[in-house]
Amino acid sequence: LAYPDYLRLLPKTELHCHFVSTLSAARLISLADRYGVELPTTDPDELFDYSDLADFLVAFRAATDVLRSPDDLATTAYDGVRAAVIAGNLRYREYGVNPQYFATRGIGYTELLDPVIDGLRAAERDLGVGFRIVVAINRRESARSAVELVEQMVRHPYAEVVALGQDDLTPENTEDPGRFAEAYALAKRHGFKTTAHAGETATASAEDVRIAVDVLGVDRIDHGYRVLDDAELTARLRDRHLPFATTPLSTRVLSKWELDADHRIAHMIRAGLNVSVSTDDGVFFRTDIGREYSEGLLDFGIDAAGAQAIALAGIDGAFCDDDEKARLR
Numbered sequence: 003l004a005y006p007d008y009l010r011l012l013p014k015t016e017l018h019c020h021f022v023s024t025l026s027a028a029r030l031i032s033l034a035d036r037y038g039v040e041l042p043t044t045d046p047d048e049l050f051d052y053s054d055l056a057d058f059l060v061a062f063r064a065a066t067d068v069l070r071s072p073d074d075l076a077t078t079a080y081d082g083v084r085a086a087v088i089a090g091n092l093r094y095r096e097y098g099v100n101p102q103y104f105a106t107r108g109i110g111y112t113e114l115l116d117p118v119i120d121g122l123r124a125a126e127r128d129l130g131v132g133f134r135i136v137v138a139i140n141r142r143e144s145a146r147s148a149v150e151l152v153e154q155m156v157r158h159p160y161a162e163v164v165a166l167g168q169d170d171l172t173p174e175n176t177e178d179p180g181r182f183a184e185a186y187a188l189a190k191r192h193g194f195k196t197t198a199h200a201g202e203t204a205t206a207s208a209e210d211v212r213i214a215v216d217v218l219g220v221d222r223i224d225h226g227y228r229v230l231d232d233a234e235l236t237a238r239l240r241d242r243h244l245p246f247a248t249t250p251l252s253t254r255v256l257s258k259w260e261l262d263a264d265h266r267i268a269h270m271i272r273a274g275l276n277v278s279v280s281t282d283d284g285v286f287f288r289t290d291i292g293r294e295y296s297e298g299l300l301d302f303g304i305d306a307a308g309a310q311a312i313a314l315a316g317i318d319g320a321f322c323d324d325d326e327k328a329r330l331r
């Protein structure tokens with residue numbers, strides 16, 4: 003077995019995956035056509051090129067607008083699991099779902115989650131791929147609306163909705179993680195786990211990561227690459243074994259970073275941080291969970307033992323119960 007094939011076939015979990023981005027490119031374009039949603043371009047070669055994170059998020063928001071009917075949502079859920087099993091032997095996945103995007107289009111919290119969970123449960127039955135859901139605060143929205151989102155999580159409990167996260171960006175293109183402290187505190191009081199996108203691109207900083215950890219009290223960090231700019235924080239989070247859900251191939255697009263041994267994720271791994279790898283937005287970054295290993299980890303120069311450790315970190319950092327973790331190991 004050639005090493006890239008070994009990496010592709012290794013059983014995997016994925017902790018950082020936005021539900022909308024599990025759409026296939028063909029379905030994204032055909033649904034946009036059906037509903038008359040204007041994409042930045044319909045040329046697949048250009049559709050997936052962005053100048054930066056804010057530019058990518060324009061395309062991402064357009065894609066949320068093509069998922070309208072319960073069948074659009076359930077079919078996307080099911081087909082996305084099947085594609086990931088074929089592409090990279092996916093065994094378990096956590097999905098970021100951003101209800102505030104859908105609310106602005108008239109789709110309510112349970113109207114969104116019911117079909118998504120139906121589709122994912124059917125895929126779990128047929129393919130044995132477990133899942134949990136991380137409800138994401140939209141950073142474009144107010145701190146008050148984030149609290150209301152958590153109130154909805156409490157009012158409509160689902161066994162699979164286990165955590166609160168945050169994605170998108172403020173209109174000022176800053177992360178400003180601390181402003182959602184009240185929403186995070188409320189989620190924690192109700193037993194939810196927490197994560198946050200922090201320290202992803204050049205407009206972010208190690209301080210954003212520190213605020214997510216110390217002010218929001220997160221159990222995990224999405225991205226977090228800027229942590230390396232603060233040696234003390236890096237050492238503290240290494241000692242705490244705080245999970246970082248990183249996404250190698252997306253950084254090539256959004257930060258123009260080469261995938262080599264000098265990549266920030268490679269440095270994070272060598273620094274002893276608890277790093278797992280995910281796709282983030284498969285369709286938008288032309289990636290899948292197999293390629294994050296067979297191109298990302300391969301090009302970082304990670305050996306077989308190192309790749310196995312990263313796959314195990316993806317189980318360790320998951321927000322599921324211990325029975326599910328034992329099944330995955």
Ligand code: HPA
Binds near residue numbers: 169171199202283
């Ligand atoms: N960063 C911020 N918001 C996002 C991302 C990301 O990488 N992906 C989808 N929404």
Ligand code: ZN
Binds near residue numbers: 018020199224282
């Ligand atoms: Zn993300």
